[in-house]
Amino acid sequence: MEFYDTIHDLVWDDVTRSIYEKTDTDVRRALSREMLTVEDFKALISPAAEPYLEQMAQLSRHYTQQRFGKVILLYIPMYLSNECSNHCIYCGFNHNNDIARKTLTDEEIMEEIKVIKSMGYDNVLLLTGEHPRAAGANYIEHAIRLCRDHFAAINLEVYPMKVEEYRRMNEAGCNSVYIYQETYNENRYKVYHPKGMKSNYKWRLGTPERVAQAGIHRVGMGALIGLEEWRTEMAYLAMHLKFMTKNYWKTKYSLSFPRMRPAAGGYQPNFLMSERQFAQALWAFRIFDHDVEISMSTRETSNMRDHFITLGVTSVSAGSHTDPGGYAHPDRELEQFHINDDRSPQAMEAMIRAQGYDVIYKDWDKTLR
Secondary structure (H helix, E strand, C coil): CCHHHHHCCCCHHHHHHHHHCCCHHHHHHHHCCCCCCHHHHHHHHCHHHHHHHHHHHHHHHHHHHHHHCCEEEEEEEEECECCCCCCCCCCCCCCCCCCCCCECCHHHHHHHHHHHHHCCCCEEEEECCCCHHHHCHHHHHHHHHHHCCCCCEEEEECCCCCHHHHHHHHHHCCCEEECCCECCCHHHHHHHCCCCHHHCHHHHHCHHHHHHHCCCCEEEEEECECCCCHHHHHHHHHHHHHHHHHHCCCCEEEEECCECCCCCCCCCCCCCCCHHHHHHHHHHHHHHCCCCEEEECCCCCHHHHHHHCCCCCCEEECCCCCCCCCCCCCCHHHCCCCCCCCCCHHHHHHHHHHCCCEEECCCCCHHHC
C-alpha cells in the first residue's frame, strides 16, 4: 500500500475541522505521552495548544538534546540550473517567468565547488528545476560525481525520479534526497501546478517511497507554507512521516516547512503563518517524532533563526545563493527567491557557539559510501 492509498479518502475540510475541534484536554493528554498518535499531533498544532507553547518549547529542547546533543549542522545549497518546464505559479523558476536561464557547465560547477570549499563547507545540497533535456538524470549524476571528491555529503533537491534513477544517484555518491509536496491538498494542487510533470500529484507524493526503495540514506519531506491552511498541511505531513517511518524504518528522515518568500512572478501567499505559529508547528513535530531532523533555511529572518538554535532545529544553511553559479558569479536575475538571512557561515557559527552549541559541516563521511 502506498501513502496515497492511506489519504485518498480523507476530506481536506474534515481534517481541518478535526484540528480546530481539539480541546484543552486533548492537548494535555498529548503532552503527557511519550509516543504520540496523529490525533495527538493535531492537538498540538490546534489553537487549543497556544497556551502551552512554553511547555512545548521546553519539551522540544529536551528531546532534541537527548537525540542530537548540542550540535547544529551547517549546509549550503548549490543551484545547478534554473531551467524548468513546470508552471508552478508561486516559483521564480516558473517556465512562464521572463528571467535569464542558465545550466552550469563542468567548469562552472568546479568554480562553485572552489568557492563553497573556501567557505568551510563539506555538506552540499544540489538543486535544479525540472527540465530533463537541460538538467536530466545524466546531468545530475555527472554533477554528483564532480562533487564527490570534494564533499563528504552530497544531497539532492531536484525533480522526482524513478527508483532505478535514484539507485544511480545513490551509487554516484548521493546521501540524501529532499522532495517537498508543496501542498497536500489534492483538490487544489493543480491550481498551483497547472502544467508540467509537477502537475502529477500522485507521482510527486510517492517520491519519498521511491527514494527509500532505492536505498538512499535520508529522505527530506515538507510543505510550502502559504498555499493552503498551514495546520492542515502539517497534519498531512505528520501522517506522511508516520507512514514512512513505519514502512521504511531503515531510512532517516528530515523535515522542512519553509514559508513563502518574494520571487519572480510576484505571487502572494493565500495563508500566512506567524513566527509564533511556526514555532508551534516545529515543536509539535519534535514532540511527535524525537528522531526526525528539522532544518531551517535562509528564507527565515536572522532573529528567528537565532532563537530556534536551542529549541528543536538540527540544521541550518548560511551564506546561501539561489541562483546558478551564484557563489562565483552572483546574478540576482537568476534567483529562485530572495533570501532573508544573508549572514556568512562564520557569522552563523559564531552565533551558534555563543549559545553553547557546536557546529559541524558534515554528518557523513566519504569512507561510509
